[in-house]
Amino acid sequence: MNPQERIQERVAFLKEQLDSLDHYLPETYQFLTAELDRQQRELMEYKIQDFYWNQTNEQQNPIID
Numbered sequence: 001m002n003p004q005e006r007i008q009e010r011v012a013f014l015k016e017q018l019d020s021l022d023h024y025l026p027e028t029y030q031f032l033t034a035e036l037d038r039q040q041r042e043l044m045e046y047k048i049q050d051f052y053w054n055q056t057n058e059q060q061n062p063i064i065d
Helices: 003-019 026-060
Strands: none
């Protein structure tokens, strides 16, 4: 499993936990939303790095027809 898939699984898990709260627990809710934000940021950073890595590779290894 690649890093992006692991992060996506954590994001899905955190969303599921937030959705399953039966009653309002401020500390738990705050913790889960903060962790969700952190994971979504990490996922976006990974996607951006992957995008630029792919762009660099395409420029270094052009396809010749």
